[in-house]
Amino acid sequence: MKWLLSAFALLVLNVAHAEDFVRSHALVMHGEPALAADFSHLPYVNVDAPKQGSVTHEAQGTFDTFNPFIVKGNAAAGVGQIYDTLLTSNNDEAFAQYGLLAKSIDLPADRSWVRFNLRPEARFHDGKPVTAEDVVFTFNLLIEKGAPFYRAYYGSIKEVKAESASSVRFTFADGTNRELPLILGQLPILPKHFWKNHDFSKADLTVPLGSGPYKLGEFDTGRSISYQRVTDYWAKDLPINRGRYNFAEIKYEYYRDSSVALEAFKSGRIDYRIETSAKDWATAYTGPMFDSGKVHTDTLQNENPQGMQGFVFNTRRDLFKQSDVRKAIGLLFDFEWTNEQLFYGAYKRTNSYFAASELASIGLPKGGELALLEPFKKHLPEEVFTQEFTLDKTRGDGNIRPQMREALALLKGAGWSLDKGKLVDANGKQMHIEFLLYQKTFERIVLPYTRNLQKIGISTEVRVVDVSQYVNRVQNFDFDMVVGSFGQSSSPGNEQRDFWGSKAAEHVGSRNIIGVNSPVVDSLIEQIIAADDRQALIDATRALDRVLLWSYYVVPQWHLNAWRVAYWDKLKRPARNPKYALGLDSWWVE
Structure with a gap:
């Protein structure tokens, strides 16, 4: 009887333990x-x-x-x-x-x-x-x-x-x-x-x-x-x-x-290429190997959030600590002209850190999103609650005088003034911005932007360095502005701490290259991480998106909901792609 009771007790204990968790x-x-x-x-x-x-x-x-x-x-x-x-x-x-x-x-x-x-x-x-x-x-x-x-x-x-x-x-x-x-x-x-x-x-x-x-x-x-x-x-x-x-x-x-690298691909030295240049995609993928079918060019749609790509401000610099200064500099980027003249009209302007997804903030905050933002009302711009965030649109003809006037007004309010054609601070020092790049091909995009900045008296420099130097400088936050991207998934979470968290801003090598240091942002990140259902995740992510946008931490660039893929005929791929990846690990050689 004692043995049976002991066995029964052990069985009950094991069953109770098994019910403590789900095995999957x-x-x-x-x-x-x-x-x-x-x-x-x-x-x-x-x-x-x-x-x-x-x-x-x-x-x-x-x-x-x-x-x-x-x-x-x-x-x-x-x-x-x-x-x-x-x-x-x-x-x-x-x-x-x-x-x-x-x-x-x-x-x-x-x-x-x-x-x-x-x-x-x-x-x-x-x-x-x-x-x-x-x-x-x-x-x-x-x-x-x-x-x-x-x-x-x-x-x-x-x-x-x-x-x-x-x-x-x-x-x-x-x-x-x-x-x-x-x-x-x-x-x-x-x-x-x-x-x-x-x-x-x-x-x-x-x-x-x-x-x-x-x-x-x-x-x-x-x-x-x-x-x-x-x-x-x-x-x-x-x-x-x-x-x-x-x-x-x-x-x-x-x-x-x-x-x-493109020429190496066309000669057959490289078998596969994702093309990121709209100009090259429109003009360079031509010739006998393309006409004969030896090389395929496919545009493969995807359902991923597009994240944010933009000209990134290093807010650790005194120059960029004021949001009005950042906003003013952003006004001088003529996306409409750039898209038509350089990209053959291929792109959409990115207007969210979670672009092309249900996570992007839209309209005015309401419901669960509003409830998350209201406790921080005194710490946020009034526009967060009263205006839908939009990016200024130019006519696309290269004439951006309305944007220049607005930018100068913002800069004047931030303590800058024009002196003999130079934008100077109270001490007479001219505003100077260095754009740090590692891809020489990006110069053709940055240079028209810098010419617009120069028109209102800002001194600019475009510095192209090798990859090692670029990585070292960015990791040590030794830059004014860079082209940065912040990829997102359909289920954001802990990585947001490294993108925007205050602690990450202090750590060399973190992905918070902007230097975001905001208790409001920190709180919203934790709300994203703790979201216990999909709607709570959407509300918290939209709230974070809205706060980041109205802080003008980047000058948003563009996105495309597809991969532009070129590959030689020896490569084959399955009948369909997965929804959220290119799926190269399932391709093969025939």
Whole structure:
């Protein structure tokens, strides 16, 4: 009887423990995963694609390290392909993560912790198993020695613990950060037995060890690098990977100028290209190889939010601390003329940090968005509540005198005045702005803008530097203005801290290159992270978008809801693209 009672008590305890969490094959931000636990493959792949051939991509600049996790150095293109993560994406879903290294995920109702249960067959390329100790080691290593981004991204994690050789648990500071379990799933796992004998903080060419579908092949430092498909890749037959990673070899060739890279593509040295220049797309992709069908040019639509690309102000500079100054400088960018004369009318003006999505602020704030903004009313411009944010439109003929008059009025109110054709401050010092670039082709876009600035007495300089110098200066916030982009997903979250958070503004190497330092922005970011349903996420994101727009932190540029892709006929792609990605990992060579 005692034995039966003890067994019954143990059974009850186990059942109670099992009810403390839900075990699943996938995680989603809101709702349920689209693919059931017994799915056979992703819906957009060709499971019969041959595993063969080589593909060559272009890369910009140079590289001097294989470590993409630290601030130092320029990491080699494509090096992330050698690593596996705990979970991986289905690019048909806005934010869904399916098991890769992790076979299953345990998550309680209050989302105060998450447990990843590793697959016993998971292996590094040297044959050693991927263990919970490797996960713990990786997390601590990135927090202690990785780029500042990781400390911001994983800032709400209180503890990580290996509960067994194949089970690791992350405990959160609270259960309000709904995204944390999913972004932990994106953690690339590094081998403890390898890095304990190497200096992780050095930006050098130590050949790393991974567990992913590719491993490092031959390389010519700063000029080219190749990756070889791992033929005995431990995860090649998992449903999430069927029809993917079909190239036997992936190469990257480095070019310092995109025009040279274009000629390399047309000569057949490069197999595939995403074209970002509207002018080149309209004029350069012509000739016998295009007419004969040897080279394909496709415009592939996508459903991604377009984020924000613009001329970025470094608000750490005294010159740009006043929003009226930033607004005035923005008025002198003639997008309508630029779009017609330089881009063949291809683009739309970006009017949101979450452009082309339901997350973009529209009209006046109302409902949940208004409720989030009202407590900060005295800290925000009155226009946030009374006017819809719009960008000034020019006639497109190059005549921007109305914008010049408005800009001068704003600048006069900020303490600037015209003196013998120069815009000067109270001490007689002329306003001077340096535009820092690393792509010479962008000069043709910046120079008309600087001529408009010069017309109202602003001294300008366009400085084009090599990629290494550019990265170093931007990471150390040593610039006036740069062309910056802030990509967004359909489910924004913790990355917003690194984009706009006050703490990130203080950290060298963070993505808050603007220098946003605002308690209002910080609060709205936390509201986004804590949103417990889709509508709450939309409200908080729209509120953040509205505050950023009315602060005039950037001069918005343009966007296109498509990829312009050119590729040689040897490359084939599935019948359809995923909704939120180009899906290159499912292409193949025929």
